[in-house]
Amino acid sequence: MKRSQAHYIGTLSPEMALLGLLYGAPGHGYDLHRKVNADLGQVWHLSQSQAYSILKRLEVQGDVSVEEILQEKLPSRQLLHMTLQGRRRFLEWLDANSGGSTRAIRMEFVTRLYFLNLYFPEKITHAFEQQREEAGSHIARLISLCDELPTDQVYNRMSLKMRIEQLKMVLKWLDESQESFQVITKP
Amino acid sequence: MKRSQAHYIGTLSPEMALLGLLYGAPGHGYDLHRKVNADLGQVWHLSQSQAYSILKRLEVQGDVSVEEILQEKLPSRQLLHMTLQGRRRFLEWLDANSGGSTRAIRMEFVTRLYFLNLYFPEKITHAFEQQREEAGSHIARLISLCDELPTDQVYNRMSLKMRIEQLKMVLKWLDESQESFQVITKP
DNA sequence: GTTATATACTCACTAAGTGAGTATATCAGA
DNA sequence: TCTGATATACTCACTTAGTGAGTATATAAC
Structure with a gap:
């Protein structure tokens, strides 16, 4: 428990x-x-x-x-x-879902895809959509966090900005990865 | 030892x-x-x-x-x-240097900047340059790793591609961050 | 015949990380 | 005045991640 x-x-x-x-x-x-x-x-x-x-x-x-x-x-x-x-x-x-950490996405989400492809390939499309949404809402959350940060918080801001940009990248990466999956799953 | x-x-x-x-x-x-x-x-x-x-x-x-x-x-x-x-x-x-992991960059590199700014602000520019080089050479390494990967290695390729794109992002982020530093260090 | 490699596992260790507990001082409000 | 929240300053017991080296046997390669 x-x-x-x-x-x-x-x-x-x-x-x-x-x-x-x-x-x-x-x-x-x-x-x-x-x-x-x-x-x-x-x-x-x-x-x-x-x-x-x-x-x-x-x-x-x-x-x-x-x-x-x-x-x-x-x-x-x-x-x-x-x-x-x-x-x-x-x-x-x-x-x-794998949450909004880029690491978790690279590791957990990719692992999920691996198993979905093995056991439930029909669920792959949904997994991608779900992950895109997750990433999107995390981006929003981080942006508002960043906006609330006092101006003198230089390093915290740097870190947050990096995470935000990384997550935006993830959205692109999700699109590209899904395309390459279409080739596999719908030949 | x-x-x-x-x-x-x-x-x-x-x-x-x-x-x-x-x-x-x-x-x-x-x-x-x-x-x-x-x-x-x-x-x-x-x-x-x-x-x-x-x-x-x-x-x-x-x-x-x-x-x-x-x-x-x-x-x-x-x-x-x-x-x-x-x-x-x-x-x-x-x-x-902080190596080529995006996490290490977000954490160690930013921490280095924090202390450089406190104790040796004149070294900041060099730190940025060094980190850009590091990131660049890591990108090259990962790309060649990715190219050598057999075609069936779908998930390993996904993971590598993500790391590559993340690092490319980091290069942009380094430029932007350094600009915001100029404001602080040379007012 | 020996040496390398694949199979299949164990153990002892360092370190990251959490969560709760301890003990005292100080200050603000009922 | 007492009471309860908050700040100061630290300790302990626990789970999990991760490494590196060791053990033991079978089998194929030279």
Whole structure:
């Protein structure tokens, strides 16, 4: 209950990238880590040990269950399954939005697209629209924040301005990315 | 020796924001935290406890020294001084560059400007130039990375493209910010 | 036959970040 | 005058992110 699946500000975790891979089929920690690195290596930088530690947490939380596969001589391997709870959490996360941080958009939103394309390609268009709206309303919020800032707040203003411009950029990037998706999804 | 003052990827810390304030005069943890929040609150989100924990580390590392100020009745207050080592580290950091991550630029670079303006305003122009170069070479690196990416790497490409566009934005932002600085530094 | 590589995982560590708690002083309003 | 809010100044316990190195076995390559 005390679980706030919310990350601390600035903290994004590839938790869902790992969990989501199990939606299709059970797998080993080893494979999950490799898959994330192969398909989303520019999105998340995930070390092997970090992958295992996140998977451990997912298990403790009850989002995945472990099937010990005993082997003669060999140490036993652990096959990970997504639990019903994990499935629910994953699907919820898929529909959630990534907020207005450019980092979150680059990491979470792109990861969502990855899974939507795998499992629910029909939802992609909506995801783009939703993200555009989110970005737009964040821009508005930041602009008003910036306007309220006293004139002497030079550095805070610089920072805010940068975030605003970055988000405007994101709107363009969303349009361009979506176009390249049309090619994939409607050939 | 094992100190890599380097942050893990994606991890930026307001360590230098706190340390740098002591360059001018010694102060209490309490004041340092308030000052960072007041002047750089949009740049760093720093809780009080986090501030104290960073200051503790700075002390253990030998960058600051603690002067216990005993008070009758009251619990003793700790006045923090910058040590020679701390001074050296801070000045080195001031001249270093913030790399090519947009986050690092928004946080570290802006913080550098803040201190340059306080202590060495004549260095500001150079800092802008240095940062522009850095950003430029990072853009080049990311573009070649993106070009080398196999066509099927849709999501990695999306992520890279976003970073590239963000950095191009940064170049504009640097120009605009510097203009607003001219007003301050050469009135 | 050895050496490199792929498979599959564990552990110990540093550091970021939160949230709540402690203790005192001071000042403004009922 | 007492009361309660606010400012000062700090501590502690906790979760999570992230690194780096170590362990152990199978298999293919030279």
